[in-house]
Amino acid sequence: MSATAPAPIPITTISELRQHHSQLVRLGLASHPAHARRLFAFLARDPAHLPYAARLLAHHPDPRPALLNPLFATLPPRAAAALLALMLSLPLAPDHFTFPRLLPAAPLPLAAQLHALLLKLNYHSHTQSLNALLAAYLAGARHDLASLLFRTSSCGALDVVSWTTMVSGLCRLGLVDDAREVFDGMPERNLVSWNSMITGYVKTGRFLHALELFDEMRALGVEGNGFVATSALVACTGDCALARGREVHRWVEQSGIEMDDKLATAVVDMYCKCGCVDEAWRVFDSLPTWGLTTWNCMIGGFAVHGRCDDALALFRQMETAGVAPDDVTLLNVLTACAHAGEVSEGRRYFDHIVESHGIEPKTEHYGCMVDLFGRAGQLDEAKKVIDEMPMEPDLTVLGALLGACKIHGDINLGEAIGWRVIDLDPHNSGRYVLLANLFAGAGRWDDVAKVRQLMDERNVSKEAGRSLIEFDGEACEFRCGSLCHPLSSEIYAMAVDMVRRIKAEGYVADTGEALHDLTEEDKVTPLLYHSEKLAIAFGLLRARPRETLRITKNLRVCRDCHEATKYISRVFEREIVVRDRNRFHHFKDGMCSCKDYW
Structure with a gap:
């Protein structure tokens, strides 16, 4: 009959670990991999306990790297490095499964040291280790080192993951043209490769390139999934390409791709931001379930389209469904009220959501309240919100008050806020234009000329309307x-x-x-x-x-x-x-x- 291990209680001190270890020794289970790893995981987190870990490892009947490899992915980088140093001191050489677990979280200095160790142990041509090293260099923004390693590695050591790691890493660093060069040279591609490149274009605002690549993927018969569909829809949204968005939506439905929360949100968001809020609502209403982001997206869609009643009704439905709002929900509800001039409703929902759901208002929420009061001409209330904010007002908050002063012709408050905003944001042409328009509305043309002269002196040009x-x-x-x-x-x-x-x-x-x-x-x-x-x-x-x-x-x-x-x-x-x-x-x-x- 085999011995039964003691129940795995939390170990918080070295004294508790010693007691637990002694129990395992008495039961003959101290060398069992699962129990041994638990002991090492605790000891490796504190350098003072490494001697104990060294003795434990030295007395283990089968001290193989496999015993410690799983720990490297769970330990903080410093503790992982200490555990590796302990292995090398015994000596217990790492194997080719060690580095893929060590490298992903390794900071650059450690990654460089591990690279040297890879070369010394002749693991530099091991594909998984190479891929992890590429990812570490790219995560540390050393695309030069990653590119050099990639170019000098043997073709046999590179697989589709290696190429995709380079593409996605370069895209994350904003080097989409370099990423595209790598992508075009790939001997084979998988769906992750396509999505990495499409997403790279989307995140850098090159929506047309993203859609062209999406078309190329489909033309080659590559079967898509929810990730690539979401990226394509975000590109359509960014480019205001309603026709293309509808086409992608039809493709999703015809392909049988599961409409998860992220994809559903992308579809709803695309229709909302392309001006088709009713189509967005039809998609939303047809979903079997709704995640918080989808609720937020639809409420926000109603808000920016000026449909305050629909936004507030949907928020109440969300509460009834037991979905707790977050700070995005609060912002969307306040935006709906601000765009419709529903001051009392905006004040009530602000108090209700903050108090009932424990949401701590951020600067943007106070800015929305300033906008709410300001648009309605309640400038004293708007200024009171700014004065009572628990943080310093930023440009968004002050800009909302300046806009309200311009709308309602409050030249005195507007002038004070306007110059303050310009001092804080001296290269934003919109700030100067708003103040100049405020002066123009009051017939103060000499002050209009001063604003324009200041723009000329600072080489600030008015943004052209497009x-x-x-x-x-x-x-x-x-x-x-x-x-x-x-x-x-x-x-x-x-x-x-x-x-x-x-x-x-x-x-x-x-x-x-x-x-x-x-x-x-x-x-x-x-x-x-x-x-x-x-x-x-x-x-x-x-x-x-x-x-x-x-x-x-x-x-x-x-x-x-x-x-x-x-x-x-x-x-x-x-x-x-x-x-x-x-x-x-x-x-x-x-x-x-x-x-x-x-």
Whole structure:
């Protein structure tokens, strides 16, 4: 009858370990691998206990590397290095399974020492050890050492994991062109290789390259999975490529890929950020279960589309389902209230979520409360939030208050906050423009000139407005006042006719923020060539009757373009969805979903 080991109680002191060890010795189980590893795991964490570990190892009847190898992956780097040094002192040479466990968490100096030991023990051509060393160098941002090791290794030592390790590591370091060179030279690729390269493009904002590579993967008949589908959907989201996003979604459904929480969130997020919140809701509502990130994504989607009631109703449904909100949920709920001007609801939900769910508000939450009060004209309440914040207000918080001062014409508070924001963020053109517009609205043209002079002195240029519109899977970009397009003459002519027709219906150009030294007629002309107007004109030329126009702008939509687009939607019988820097605007029948509150 075999002896029974004592129950594995937690070992917290060396005294407890000695007692446990003595019990194992009496039962004849001290040399059993599982029990021995438990003793070594405790001893290796403290250098003072290494002599004990050395004696334990020296008296072990079968001291093989396999006894200690599993520990290296669980110990902190310093303890793992100490245990390795103990092995070498006995001497007990590591084997080729030791290094793959040691290297992943090894800091650069230790990785270099292990590299030398690999060479000394002639394990440098062992594929798993080589792969672990490549990963360690790349994790330490030494892509030069990783590349040298990769290039000088024999072909027989490199496998698909080696090549993929280089691709993913270089992508993580932002070296996507180097990664693509390695990727193109791969003798064979697996799905991880494809996804690593596609993800690398996505994380560096090269969405078109990501989608082109995704198309190439599919054309070669490579069977995808949820990871690569998620990467492709994120690329569609970043590029505002709704048609491509729908195509990827169909591919997911036809391929039978499991819709896990991450993939479901990517689909919902794509539809929300491409202006199709109703499609996002249909996908969300059809899911069998929802994870927290999916709830957050849908609530946030409703929020940025100005559908406060839907966002709050979904949040209440989430609470009823027993899903605890997090700080992202709180931010989304506050954003929904801020975009709709629901001040009392925003205050109530802030208190409720913080108190009921124990969430500690962060700077962005206070910034959202400042935005909530500020948009509604309650500037004293907004300033009170800033004064009572437990941390220093950042640029987001102060910028929200400055924006509110501009909206409501509070020149005194706005001037003080504006110069403070510029001092904190001297190279951001938007800060100067907002302050200059505040002065312009008050007729303080000398101060407007001072702001512009300061921009010139600091070589800060105003960010040009850019608008994207997608047709047949192709995105066309238009810049304010500049048009390089094969249909430029037709687009300009349509823009002129478009404005002529809406003027006949009552549209009057808003020139309040135009340069003060221009005639009224000259002030109107630049407004005609704002990027979203050019994009809309192009859309009217190309789109089928009653087809929705979807436009993405890099800046906040101006008052004049907002008013003009309302008229265009009615006169031309078009629904127009504009995504600006802050939110979505759905224009239809002469109305906007924001109800002119943005």
